[in-house]
Amino acid sequence: MALAHTTHQTDPMTETESIEYDVVVLGAGPVGENVADRTRAAGLSTAVVESELVGGECSYWACMPSKALLRPVIARADARRVPGLRRSVRGPLDAPEVLAHRDEYTSHWQDDGQVRWLDGIGADLHRGHGRLSGARTVTVTGADGERRVLTARHAVAVCTGSRALLPDLPGLADVGPWTSREATSAQTVPGRLVVVGGGVVAAEMATAWQALGAQVTVLVRGKGLLGRMEPFAGELVAEALEEAGADVRTGTSVESVSRENGTVVVVTGAGDRVEADEILFATGRAPRTDDIGLDTVGLAPGSWLDVDDSLRVTGHDWLYAVGDVNRRALLTHQGKYQARIAGAAIAARATGETLRAQAWGAHAATADHAAVPQVVFTDPEAAAVGLSLAEAEQAGHRVRAVDVDLSSVAGAGLYGDGYRGRARMVVDVEDEILRGVTFVGPGVGELIHSATVAVAGRVPVSRLWHAVPSYPTISEVWLRLLEAYRDN
Template sequence: MTETESIAYDVVVLGAGPVGENVADRTRAAGLSTAIVESELVGGECSYWACMPSKALLRPVIARADARRVPGLSQAVQGPLDAAAVLAHRDEFTSHWKDDGQVAWLDGIGADLHRGQGRLSGTREVTVEGPDGERRVLTARHAVAVCTGTRAALPDLPGLAQVKPWTSREATSAQAVPGRLIVVGGGVVAVEMATAWQALGSQVTLLVRGKGVLPRMEPFAGELVTESLKEAGAEVRTGTSVTAVTREGPTVVALTDTGDRIETDEILFATGREPRTDDLGLDTVGLEPGSWLSVDDSLRVTGSTWLYAVGDVNHRALLTHQGKYQARIAGAAIAARASGVPILETDPWGAHTATADHAAVPQVVFTDPEAASVGLSLAEAEQAGHRVRAVDIDLSRIAGASLYGDGYRGQARMVVDITREILLGVTFVGPGVGELIHSATIAVAGEVPIGRLWHAVPSYPTVSEVWLRLLEAYRDA
């Protein structure tokens, strides 16, 4: 091991995923010297094992489903997907798991990259152990930002380690299509990967512990997605938990609490996420290793004046776009504090406070049909004590939806605070609705009065005309 080198920066960022990159971008733009530490690939989970590869796998699935609904085109797309071509295209989206382009971007903004495992080793101090054994101590004059994200959480099941199960990483990077695939879970990763691999040729069995999939969205979202998965040939079993797994040669055997024995070629556990904070030296600054990091709205760790936790690691909203939003807030807050600006007193635009994490978090599930939501569901709004009314519209009644072809199925709901007459939440389910959700996000985040939304005229014939029908239904109720 070489002699330890010490380098001082204004800001040190742990983790070079999209969140860490955005923190570094903002602090560098403010003129602060910035180091970024990464133990794997620059670009992080989203670029190589999550958002980008999963959507590359799903895009041909959804495009084929849309085409099959259009008269004059449906007969031309009845055949199977070219799985090899889909996987090759996915590999291009991940830059074949090479981060040269991302490293060049960091160089372009003037941030210094330190490869290796970074750990907190004291106040405003990070020690990096490089792959060659070199040790560097990075000191931060103003802030350290923890942007290390999450990893897949695996249950404590007998035989699991020997089986070598898939997690989201293996599900998005596999180089061959398994003949049979069990997917354990009912959340976003579970339904997206079940959708993708069933279409690519696997026989998928989805095992859901609860009553249905997508439990955090409106009930009709899970119902429509489940219906579509079954029509595609997947088997969906709800109220079912895996109790043990074994591998018998090339075959994985899953035992369930219902007494079933299910054989498969691979098994994917999509059963939640846990923070990547177990090996960060949190104990050196009085925090618990392996814990989620609690933060204020400027993303500063509770009780600290210099430590920030940004993105999934703070457990506020485990979504890439929310993490990048938080990163922009955190970068601005770090820069303001470094310049001595009292940020809460001189922040009329809210540039230093992550308020969207509380009430206006949007999400799209890229299944067929797509499910998209922002804000509170009806159940969440009622549980929070709001006086609300839910307004529902069958999307197949919208003229723009008919252009998608025969058999369009979808539903829309807006949850209205009837005291203030603003929207608390909106959910769309149906082909193509992912592109609708930003209009709903603006309405929810901006607390736009219902009376004013009436004058936001949707173009005809587009699916966005659902807004007119929702507002008419609310007015006429």
């Protein structure tokens, strides 16, 4: 079977170019790039379609710029905890320097480097808006109106990601609200910032902009921050934000928003009036599937796409949905994991290989069910993998939660004076494996991969006793957790 070639045709009546590939990928973010990388490595000809910047949301408006903003915030906080160093880091952050460094990390919103990478793996980039126009067919309309029809012999992968979801509030568009894009790319520090939401984006951006000099007010409709993690995670992060000067209000809804003489005016459900220079809505995500031609293949425009564990869309043997669009785990690293699975599955099916779809096999995205890790880069950091206690109980597992105060670990005391943090492992008492682990505290983001290995590998508690943590590191919390499980 000839796989790694393209076929070109031009219709003289419409001046529409038709090109045939083995695989067509919609979206050139990290997910689409990884699908293309895997299919090209398998010898399949691959086209990638992108309407914005190659590199996607993560590179320019999410992971990279947000962490570039947060790194000096966390480094300063850590330094202030260390005797002999804290006096050297008095005073405010140099906001212009932080913003300039952030701009460097986004390559000043230029995608030349990412384009070179795509070219280096041998994938063809088609710039323009791509829409499905039937089975295995994508029509790309360029900025100049030129149309190209890309036909996929084997698969089309939808990797278009998600966008910020704004609430339906009258007059909101006239206010010019920030979403995650504006929050990570703003060129000046607002004097006052209202953050609406309690999830990861809200917590991280409140942390960053408060430290950069804004007066931040966080309005959370629910009971607390980081509602998908163990309750103590959001409690510790909220406590730290308030100590830094932010105003965190839980159980607070937004009834109306307006801009009066340049000032944003928020009226809460309790009738309180909050004024700010900018307002960030971090209130959820929606799939970028509203204008990609789903209706031409019998799917609802704007919908999340249901997939099997090889990331193939239900009822369509040629269509894959990878990353945020399938709603399994809206995280870049999980999307890249899915992309590796999808690329391998596409290649296997294209070459007639029997798919090994067993759990934890090369062609099944099993970790998206059992071992999804996440780090929230606040101060303190919050990191979790697998199920929380509540989720494990709701799933019907017989579990027991084991908690340890991280300040009791020698490595934490060395990390900084006044170290505050907490760890929890959720143990399945029947199988004696971990269903989930959560860490909250300075520096714990680097602990979570050990927990991910334990959860994904279903490592028995009895075996974990033989994974000896180095002394004196914060990783010694593993020993403390095992001792607490044994003794209680």
